[in-house]
Amino acid sequence: MRTSNRLLAATALVAALSLTATACGGSSDGSSSGKSGAGSGKGTTITYWASNQGTSLDHDKQVLTPELDKFTQQTGIKVKLEVIGWTDLLSRILAATTSGQGPDVLNIGNTWSASLQATGALMPWDDAAFAKIGGKDRFAPAAVAAAGAADKPPTAVPLYSSSYALFYNRKMFADAGITAPPRTWDELIADGKKLTSGEHYGIAVEGSNPAENIHNTFVLSQQHGGSWFDSSGQATFTTPENVAAVKQYVDLIAKNKIAAKGNAEYAQNQTLSDFATGKAAMMLWQSAATSIKSHGMTPDQWGAAPIPTLTANATGTAAVNSMVGGINLAVFDNSKKKDAAVKLVNFLTSTEEQKLLNGKFGLLPPVKAAQSDPAFQTPDLKTLADVLSTTAAPLPQVANESQYENLVGTAIKGLFADAAAGKDITADSVKSALNKAQQQMPAS
Template structure:
């Protein structure tokens, strides 16, 4: 249940320069999602810590500091300490998303105050792997967990044959929509393609000029997820060699052609996500749908109470009729920090929280699973949700998780790249440029930053 607010934070130039010098020969591949399809998780480092070693660490106990904002971890920590009474976990909310990353980067650079475990979203993991701030978990046998997690999240925590975190949740995309609003506009079947989605956007806005099928004022994470689903691969990453190519990417062209119609037709509510007007818009039926990650239900239930019984979940619209391709939006894992004082105990906590009892506890408390076991559980799949008219929404979301397009990579400085999205591509949403031109400007800004920091740009 990771809510991704991409405000942006600059990756420390000093730390990045040091990391680039250390990897000048391209010895460390880094991306928020690793190269390939999330397959083998093959390790370049053999396991040197056994299960017996981990159990001994749990028995001996000690103190752990965990930085995380994810709410279901509170119950996980309490249960973990009950099971292992010699372990004390200090769970600290050091900020949400980029606020935490800034604090974490500062602690790493200062060489003090670094937690043992950190909660890191998939798109941001690459910067910490590149700066060698997180531990390669292969030494604990993490590669053997291949098959435990769904392909998207498992792909996202790998880099260059190593595993740098254990997936905690995922964000397979689907369409959440207000059936009442759709019905009033004469839409009896949710759109199966993006062409149908655009047509339905026109119907909703024509029926009520103050209503919109969705909102968008420019969001880097949504944009890259849409390009991902369209088969785009604008980012290439091989260690310190990176490429950014929105201008020549076919998937990007699909997205810009469709979304430019939405912008030109004034079919997008000019409201930023996660703002008070955004919640108000959904509560009043003025924002009728969201295409986003599978973690969204809990946010709708808590923030859009007027929509109870009205909302439904449908598969993500497709770029090609009859297609079955999705993407991820959001999601995060837990990583062991290299500066931590008890790495064995930290990994034992990771495994408890993401694979063992904690995985089920988190799902029971509203998280969307990254684990195959929980995702395929009949109890999970057949659970009805009264907010969504007693629909078995997990069946739609689980299907989406199995259809995520393989091979997506994020930049090792994606946090920075996202921070300049609104100053480049974002201008298209206020009439400053076309979306294609805006993405080219984003490409140029990202490329310039890469060169300035010492990356080799293809």
């Protein structure tokens, strides 16, 4: 893509999103280190924008800095690290695609892959590029499927993987006489009502977090047999299936009243706090063990189960109970130090680094050789891994996916606010909000 087209694509993304968003060397793997040359070895310094995966930005720096120092010792390439929070990351990336002044290597939410791919700013990972890091076959197919449009080379390489599960408080369940986590949504609502009393609620949600809204309503739409885009990439937000999915989610506050009205204002990890302190007995969350522990819970106090489906023993898309979560590594295509950047990708996706980094952050390694490590065999991670490999689906890999996340996620935020204010949430009001979002979508 020529620079002028790249600028137009990136500028369109920035406008549509209003600059908001809320989602050992490789030689041990037998991979090559890339061709040598200027900007590829000793004396070179590259920049790396990392996403916030730990309990704080400082936590990420504490984990990543010694590993990047190890990379420097092995290659002579220095790495200037910046960890960026999720509320700022996408806007920073989009600004960089517009200006051409980006880092050499960066983390991107895997749901943004196709949208950022459309800007032409990121290096495509064709077979030759993948060969420099050991080949595409090293990575789990589900993770690669969430790295760009299906008919093009991936725009990034999987770094961390995750999926959603239903986390539940064992003691609160036992006290309410509930002997097993719910398998269907009807059971979840029934259990939630048993668990809701006074200031304690059955479940916590983050109604002001557009990304969480998208992730959960994507799953529910799949279970209802819906899709947010048609085969040509055009938005189909107002279908009966999507309306039903959004209403079902917002009804956790509105109709069923098993989530607190205050959850409509939650935007950044308050759900984790409510769950860990016993204010809520359940939450729908991605890989969460590290964060739950940081809030004071011990592993024996919670369980993780697959998110319920509409009916028991569902199959096909009706069995989808998670989006394919994860973080991908990308390289800016205009980097003057691309060889060094690829070497860093090679290092971070090496088997040993995959074990270490995903273990530190409580995530799942997308590199298959690392997945059998004992660190990833805890009950909750085994549940999440099974979901990821069997019943998770990638969010739409279309050029306008980022706008969909922002517009529909924000529309659902508004519906949660209405529910908290006591307004009726009807199929018509949901459809109206989704129609308004669809009208703001750019043409495919």
